[in-house]
């Protein structure tokens with residue numbers, strides 16, 4: 110278990126981490142999300158004793174990192190895959206880590222095998238690709254067979270097979286009862302991997318809840334209906350006290366009524382339906398909605414990536430229509 114209590118970090122005027130209190134529990138994968146500059150890496154560095162908090166406290170199984178004798182046996186971390194001696198071979202890099210942490214040499218071959226680097230074990234790390242470097246960093250995290258694992262952007266540089274592998278690795282580690290804490294900007298990947306989310310913005314805690322609750326609370330779920338008998342359908346719904354909002358392209362949207370009830374109502378009145386589909390926003394949409402106000406770095410160009418403001422706008426319009 111990792112516990113943070115009022116954790117704060119200032120760099121001069123800048124408050125990078127602002128009074129964070131949360132716990133990371135064993136047996137599940139906890140995702141750590143936040144826009145660029147939100148304070149994720151700073152938080153993780155303080156968890157590992159690499160930075161001192163300005164205020165507050167972080168404890169690993171009740172102890173400060175510095176109090177743990179052989180830390181790699183308790184907590185394994187991938188922070189910066191480039192942070193290694195490039196002149197050493199992958200094998201020697203891990204051997205040095207093992208020997209300074211009281212870990213048997215035999216463990217080096219095991220973790221090299223786990224991450225798929227056995228064939229290049231004798232090659233110098235500085236010649237490694239980004240993905241190979243990530244794998245070596247992950248091998249270092251696994252070396253001490255720790256109960257707590259922390260990964261900062263672990264899929265960075267990995268190919269689809271590698272992404273699939275790390276996803277299953279993290280889920281497997283959590284299923285063994287370990288504590289797994291992972292940050293990533295890849296929302297689709299996070300949605301497939303994490304059970305629980307901690308979300309921060311401008312150093313502050315924005316959410317600490319299950320993935321399902323996070324999406325439910327930060328997005329709109331509704332049912333979309335399409336029928337060639339739209340007018341009759343609207344009348345039937347209206348008579349039942351159900352508000353259906355026209356959403357263009359011949360579709361109606363209904364909020365707050367289970368999809369089963371809508372289907373049964375249509376059947377009872379012999380209405381033809383071409384579509385009856387529950388709609389749930391993605392993690393990415395829920396994340397954008399929650400963090401919209403705490404994004405520090407906005408792109409300002411005509412070629413910027415598509416954002417979800419359209420989605421937010423239609424959400425607002427929809428809410429306004431519902432209120433009318």
Ligand SMILES: Nc1ncnc2c1ncn2[C@@H]1O[C@H](COP(=O)(O)OP(=O)(O)OP(=O)(O)O)[C@@H](O)[C@H]1O
Pocket residue numbers: 120123124125143144145146147148149150151152
């Ligand atoms: N050593 C430092 N000195 C001064 N400011 C710092 C330092 N380290 C981080 N910061 C600032 O603290 C804030 C949080 O940075 P941090 O790297 O923790 O964010 P992050 O959530 O990991 O961002 P990203 O997703 O972009 O990696 C940023 O505004 C950053 O500029």
